[in-house]
Amino acid sequence: xxxxxxxxxxxxxxxxxxxxxxxxxxxxxxxxxxxxxxxxxxxxxxxxxxxxxxxxxxxxxxxxxxxxxxxxxxxxxxxxxxxxxxxxxxxxxxxxxxxxxxxxxxxxxxxxxxxxxxxxxxxxxxxxxxxxxxxxxxxxxxxxxxxxxxxxxxxxxxxxxxxxxxxxxxxxxxxxxxxxxxxxxxxxxxxxxxxxxxxxxxxxxxxxxxxxxxxxxxxxxxxxxxxxxxxxxxxxxxxxxxxxxxxxxxxxxxxxxxxxxxxxxxxxxxxxxxxxxxxxxxxxxxxxxxxxxxxxxxxxxxxxxxxxxxxxxxxxxxxxxxxxxxxxxxxxxxxxxxxxxxxxxxxxxxxxxxxxxxxxxxxxxxxxxxxxxxxxxxxxxxxxxxxxxxxxxxxxxxxxxxxxxxxxxxxxxxxxxxxxxxxxxxxxxxxxxx
Ligand SMILES: C[S@@+](CC[C@H](N)C(=O)[O-])C[C@H]1O[C@@H](n2cnc3c(N)ncnc32)[C@H](O)[C@@H]1O
Numbered sequence: 001x002x003x004x005x006x007x008x009x010x011x012x013x014x015x016x017x018x019x020x021x022x023x024x025x026x027x028x029x030x031x032x033x034x035x036x037x038x039x040x041x042x043x044x045x046x047x048x049x050x051x052x053x054x055x056x057x058x059x060x061x062x063x064x065x066x067x068x069x070x071x072x073x074x075x076x077x078x079x080x081x082x083x084x085x086x087x088x089x090x091x092x093x094x095x096x097x098x099x100x101x102x103x104x105x106x107x108x109x110x111x112x113x114x115x116x117x118x119x120x121x122x123x124x125x126x127x128x129x130x131x132x133x134x135x136x137x138x139x140x141x142x143x144x145x146x147x148x149x150x151x152x153x154x155x156x157x158x159x160x161x162x163x164x165x166x167x168x169x170x171x172x173x174x175x176x177x178x179x180x181x182x183x184x185x186x187x188x189x190x191x192x193x194x195x196x197x198x199x200x201x202x203x204x205x206x207x208x209x210x211x212x213x214x215x216x217x218x219x220x221x222x223x224x225x226x227x228x229x230x231x232x233x234x235x236x237x238x239x240x241x242x243x244x245x246x247x248x249x250x251x252x253x254x255x256x257x258x259x260x261x262x263x264x265x266x267x268x269x270x271x272x273x274x275x276x277x278x279x280x281x282x283x284x285x286x287x288x289x290x291x292x293x294x295x296x297x298x299x300x301x302x303x304x305x306x307x308x309x310x311x312x313x314x315x316x317x318x319x320x321x322x323x324x325x326x327x328x329x330x331x332x333x334x335x336x337x338x339x340x341x342x343x344x345x346x347x348x349x350x351x352x353x354x355x356x357x358x359x360x361x362x363x364x365x366x367x368x369x370x371x372x373x374x375x376x377x378x379x380x381x382x383x384x385x386x387x388x389x390x391x392x393x394x395x396x397x398x399x400x401x402x403x404x405x406x407x408x409x410x411x412x413x414x415x416x417x418x419x420x421x422x423x424x425x426x427x428x429x430x431x432x433x434x
Contacts, residue, residue, distance in 0.1 A: 012149060014062035015042040016082040018073035024103050024130070025068050031136055038149065052081075059086050064097040064147035067122070070104040074118040083121045097147045101128045101139070129410070133372060133417060138380070173373030178275075179209045181361050182304060182429050186210050186271075189300050189431075193217040194270035197257075199248055199291065200224075200277030204232030204241075207273060217270075220260055222246050222253075248277075248287055257294045268296040275304040278342065279334035288349035295434045301351065303430040307339025310360050310426030319408040320423075322401045323379050329398045339428040351432040362424040363416075375416055377425060379409075 013032070017025045032038040041058040043051070059065060065086040073079045083098075090096045100122045102110055110119070110127060128142045143149075190196065192215040198207040201221030211219070221243040223229050232243040246256045261268060272291050278284045288301075295301055308328060313320040328336045335341075339359075346354045363374050392398040415421050 008061055009063050010039070011041040011058065011062040012038045012064065013040045013147065014059045014065045014082075014086070015040050016065065016067040016073070016079050016086070018068075018070060018076045018079055020072035021068055021070050021103060028068075028101075028130075028136060028140065032140055032143075036140070036144075038144075055082060056085055059089055060093075063095070064099060064149065065089075066099045066101060066143060066147070067118075069100055069102045069110075069115065069118060069122075069127075071108065071112075071114040074104075074115045080117060080121075083118060087121050095148075098122070098125055099128060099143050099146045100125055101130060101143060103130045106132070131413075133368065134413075173369050174377055175206055175209050177361060177366070177370055177374055177377075178206070178304070178427065179212070181358060181427060182210060182275075182302070183212075185302060185357065185429065185431065186214055189302075190214050190216050190271055195264070195266050195268075196220070196271045196273065197222070197269040197291075197294070199272065199274040199287070200280075201228075201232060201243065203228045204236045204243060206275060208236050210273075218242075218264060218266075220244065220269075222248060222256065224248070249281060249283055253287075254290050254293070257290070261294065268294050268299060270296055270299045271302060272299065273302045273304075275302075276306065278303065278305050278345070279336075279338035284345050285348050288345055288351070292350055292434060297434050299434065301346075301430075301432045301434075303342055303346075303432070305339050305342055305428055305430075306336070307426045307428060308336040309340060310424070310428065312360070312362075312422070312424040314422045315420075317408070317412070319405060319412045320379075322405045326392075326398055326401055326405065327378060329392045329394055331393060339426060342428070342430055346430070346432050351434065353433040354430065355432070356428060356430050358429040359426075360424040361427050362422065364422070371417075374423065374425065375413070379413070 015025065015029055029040050029042055033040055041062055043055075043058075059082065065082075067073070067079065067083055067086070086096075086098050090098055100118075104114070108114060126146060128139060128146060130139050190211070194216045195218045196207075196211070196216055198204075198219065198221040201207055201223050202225065204221050207219065207221060217240065219241045221229070221232055221241075223232075223243070223245065224247050226245045229243045229245040237243060242260075244256060244260075246253055272295055274291075278287075281287060291301065308324055311324055327333050343354055343356070361374070363371050366374060412421070416423070
């Protein structure tokens, strides 16, 4: 069969599957279509002999063929026919890709006898494996990569970061990990009438989470990002919660705070909280001095920050070293050794009674979801995405490291899931007084 005209492509993917797996397959296909705009040839029933022409056309008018492999599909006459046609079609059509995706029970290896017939056709192709402990996006990303499917513009990145339900769940698990990290200090030091300032509050969700279940008087959040502030105001703004867009290292910042304390008639803040912000600033001491001026004598300054020197992994391997090195090379990662400098920043800006109350958050004792979320903070597909964003100083070197990193990813993740790897991430929490 000749592939005369690849311009006839109407679909991105032809989906081959057994009805037995409809639920899993639908969840994947729906996400591919709705979130990433992929166009799929997808028939919600097993292919039937009478549709044979339509099926052959569907395959020939698609850029790639995805077959979801389970013991049922691997022995389905119809699926095997489709696979057979796809393999033949590929012989005449160079760009046509076949992507086998193993979705069968985890305990069944692809070499199991149940897969013998389909292996006959697909044995030498790379497989994608569906790991149910990972967000679906990870699998979809592997499928796209293997199918050579180029995503249009921002859709994947945006959806991975912001809009997908699973990603939201993952981010909120991450936020919960960090909430648990410092919650006890909020519980101990926030009084019911406390006025709190959150510096670099983004969309306000983190400070709100950390204050969850705690009674307080007022909250002011400030951030340079106007969109985030608008979100914060919409989500959490109230009589007592206020969010203001401003640059915390500009000279005007003191005026913003002055206006606020005048407006709500207070002498200063009871709690000032700065989380994951100092590492991004060129002049942290300048900011800390301004904040000190607005901290009440009886007040507390809370700082949460990071230091890669406090990242610990056992057993360690190049995989983890590479991940940390890749992040360290990102222009968006800030000062990866900020944590160790904070005490000296605080002394220089005149603070007293400085203490490091917590250092390191580890996977010990975390349940499945949180354990995954901790892993994701550094080791998930954000690394791939960061690459697309071109945020690295040393592009060539980092690309190379990333290639090596990818090769080991599945194995290391599996070992981590099996509880064979201890990870501590270098988050630090400081408390200081005026
Ligand atoms: C990594 S986020 C941390 C957000 C939040 N505090 C948390 O713990 O998740 C850093 C935040 O600092 C804000 N930021 C950075 N430089 C700033 C500046 N000069 N003025 C105000 N906000 C700034 C950013 O817009 C961003 O929302």
